[in-house]
Amino acid sequence: MTLLAQAVPPGAVDIARARGTHDAQGGLYLESWIYQGLDALGLEFPFEEWVLIAVTLLVVCGLVFGFINLFALFAVWLERKVSAHMQCRLGPMEVGPHGLLQTLADGIKLTVKEDIIPRVADKPLFILAPIIVFTGILIRFVPLPFGQGLVASDLDLGLFFVAAVGSVEVIGVIMAGWASNNKWSLFGTIRTATQMVSYEIPIGIAFVAVIVCAGSFSLMEIVNVQQGWFWHWLVFRNPFLLILSLIYLIASLAECKRAPFDLPEAESELVSGFHTEYAGMRFALFFLAEYAAMYLVSAVAVVLFFGGWWTGIPAIDDIGLAADDSALTVMVGFLVKAGVFVTKAVFLVFIQMWVRWTLPRVRLDQMMHICWKVLLPISLVCLVGSTLWELMTGGGAFFGIPALFGFR
Amino acid sequence: MTVGQYFSDIIRVARSIAIGMGITLRYFIHWKKNTITIQYPRERDLIPPRHRGIHYLETEKCVMCWKCSDICPVDCIYIEGTRGADGVLKGGYRGQKATLSKFTIDYTVCIFCGLCEEPCPPKCIFLGPEFDYNATDRTMMEKNLLTDEVFTEEDDRFVEWARGENDRLVAEKKKAADEEKAKAAAAKAAGVAPAAKPAAAAPAAKPPEASS
Numbered sequence: 001m002t003l004l005a006q007a008v009p010p011g012a013v014d015i016a017r018a019r020g021t022h023d024a025q026g027g028l029y030l031e032s033w034i035y036q037g038l039d040a041l042g043l044e045f046p047f048e049e050w051v052l053i054a055v056t057l058l059v060v061c062g063l064v065f066g067f068i069n070l071f072a073l074f075a076v077w078l079e080r081k082v083s084a085h086m087q088c089r090l091g092p093m094e095v096g097p098h099g100l101l102q103t104l105a106d107g108i109k110l111t112v113k114e115d116i117i118p119r120v121a122d123k124p125l126f127i128l129a130p131i132i133v134f135t136g137i138l139i140r141f142v143p144l145p146f147g148q149g150l151v152a153s154d155l156d157l158g159l160f161f162v163a164a165v166g167s168v169e170v171i172g173v174i175m176a177g178w179a180s181n182n183k184w185s186l187f188g189t190i191r192t193a194t195q196m197v198s199y200e201i202p203i204g205i206a207f208v209a210v211i212v213c214a215g216s217f218s219l220m221e222i223v224n225v226q227q228g229w230f231w232h233w234l235v236f237r238n239p240f241l242l243i244l245s246l247i248y249l250i251a252s253l254a255e256c257k258r259a260p261f262d263l264p265e266a267e268s269e270l271v272s273g274f275h276t277e278y279a280g281m282r283f284a285l286f287f288l289a290e291y292a293a294m295y296l297v298s299a300v301a302v303v304l305f306f307g308g309w310w311t312g313i314p315a316i317d318d319i320g321l322a323a324d325d326s327a328l329t330v331m332v333g334f335l336v337k338a339g340v341f342v343t344k345a346v347f348l349v350f351i352q353m354w355v356r357w358t359l360p361r362v363r364l365d366q367m368m369h370i371c372w373k374v375l376l377p378i379s380l381v382c383l384v385g386s387t388l389w390e391l392m393t394g395g396g397a398f399f400g401i402p403a404l405f406g407f408r
Numbered sequence: 409m410t411v412g413q414y415f416s417d418i419i420r421v422a423r424s425i426a427i428g429m430g431i432t433l434r435y436f437i438h439w440k441k442n443t444i445t446i447q448y449p450r451e452r453d454l455i456p457p458r459h460r461g462i463h464y465l466e467t468e469k470c471v472m473c474w475k476c477s478d479i480c481p482v483d484c485i486y487i488e489g490t491r492g493a494d495g496v497l498k499g500g501y502r503g504q505k506a507t508l509s510k511f512t513i514d515y516t517v518c519i520f521c522g523l524c525e526e527p528c529p530p531k532c533i534f535l536g537p538e539f540d541y542n543a544t545d546r547t548m549m550e551k552n553l554l555t556d557e558v559f560t561e562e563d564d565r566f567v568e569w570a571r572g573e574n575d576r577l578v579a580e581k582k583k584a585a586d587e588e589k590a591k592a593a594a595a596k597a598a599g600v601a602p603a604a605k606p607a608a609a610a611p612a613a614k615p616p617e618a619s620s
Contacts, residue, residue: 082436084439085435085436085439085442085443086432086435086436087435088435088439088442088443088444088445089443089444089445090443090445090447093447354429354432354433354436355429357432358425358428358429358431358432359425359428374418
């Protein structure tokens with residue numbers, strides 16, 4: 001306790017009191033809300049400072065976790081509907097309107113199922129693996145915004161953090177496959193390691209190109225660079241970034257183990273790969289992690305290339321941004337931006353599903369071919385090209401075409 | 409692999425992916441038109457008129473000749489009663505020529521071959537359109553055709569409903585076929601009429617559509 005109290009910088013309360021409930025970008029400070037509420041009532045916060053920090057962290061973590069759960073509920077339903085309609089079926093129709101609550105029923109079923117651990121499995125690793133996989137995804141949500149000013153923590157090296165912590169998931173997956181003591185799980189594990197390590201490279205190069213153009217690692221800053229008409233989105237900044245955005249979308253499919261790169265859990269070859277032996281809640285954690293990863297890579301793509309929370313039309317974007325706007329207008333603008341951001345991300349998730357139910361699974365050597373012989377050289381060329389373009393044109397938006405006609 | 413091949417491969421792959429995704433998107437958008445699923449208990453497909461399902465017995469006609477039970481390849485029909493007797497057995501049913509006390513079919517055994525229909529002299533046993541028959545107990549799979557006591561009232565209501573639904577589907581199909589015919593006839597009539605007015609075919613085909 002003492003150690004934690006020392007770790008909190010002195011004067012955190014004063015900072016929280018002084019900086020107000022939200023910043024210029026409309027970002028909310030939870031702990032400041034608590035303090036200002038107490039001040040308004042004429043009360044003192046009855047505990048030490050670290051209690052407040054801990055409570056705030058817990059609340060933020062709970063909010064993100066709740067969002068992931070809600071999203072997974074919706075996305076699983078959407079996936080089943082998308083696949084069904086593409087195959088002339090109806091999909092779930094019984095629970096709730098058009099089967100909307102089917103996932104909830106399935107989730108309840110999973111929670112009450114028997115927790116099976118194979119006798120020959122490596123028990124501690126087996127128990128730890130789903131936790132590590134899920135935590136590896138959850139941590140990546142820390143610098144990820146959900147709307148303007150709506151972020152758990154705006155890290156200065158946010159993009160770097162997302163890329164670096166992404167590798168934690170691989171460890172969990174390898175652990176799961178190894179601990180299961182099952183040859184199919186082990187095959188899935190080896191494939192996962194190969195795939196995720198390989199595909200991190202094109203993703204990293206796409207990140208670097210974006211950082212060069214945006215001039216910042218912070219996800220919030222990268223979004224702010226793209227304010228204005230939609231041609232200020234980084235995807236339209238130059239032709240190389242357009243190609244890099246496609247490369248990122250392809251590589252992110254492999255990164256979250258979705259078809260056509262779902263070799264780690266290929267149903268027709270490996271039963272279900274690294275989570276073959278898992279049942280009940282542990283399986284549910286893997287499942288949740290997969291859908292959280294889908295949202296995460298889509299949201300990162302929205303931040304990097306597709307303008308984040310900006311709609312691309314300044315008249316809508318400027319709602320609630322002026323200094324003299326009323327609290328209601330600020331709130332409306334805040335909600336609109338959060339809605340726009342999540343909608344864009346969900347649309348990219350839909351594209352992932354669309355790809356999954358269209359394309360067959362690639363072979364392992366084809367997958368390696370795509371990564372090392374196609375995506376990597378092209379992304380390197382695009383990185384160089386995008387940097388040179390940036391140097392020569394000074395960052396003209398939409399290939400510099402609107403600037404020719406005098407548009408901002 | 410030459411450089412040209414490398415890039416043409418990429419373009420070829422991108423093109424084929426685009427075609428495939430176009431097809432799935434088309435199916436996704438027009439899902440209402442394309443769906444072939446029938447939501448079974450609530451919707452039903454057309455049952456053909458000669459469908460062999462659960463048996464029905466017209467008790468008044470039955471002469472208790474045992475022919476159905478004799479021909480049954482799996483011996484699933486059990487009949488008890490007296491033939492030509494005037495007295496009514498306890499719990500029995502008085503038919504025209506016989507007094508039946510039991511006419512039971514064991515549906516755990518029956519293979520729905522329909523052979524029992526054929527030798528029946530008064531044609532009083534036949535296989536109906538109902539096929540969904542279930543029970544919580546093996547003994548309950550023996551259906552007593554005299555009293556129908558295995559079917560609950562709810563089952564009976566359902567059977568009534570299913571028959572109505574089937575009739576409706578048959579009528580719909582017939583109507584559609586008639587409309588097709590009418591349309592074809594109208595088109596033919598328009599073709600025979602002076603060729604100067606090809607537009608006449610459209611109004612001629614309208615009335616049957618409007619009546620539906």
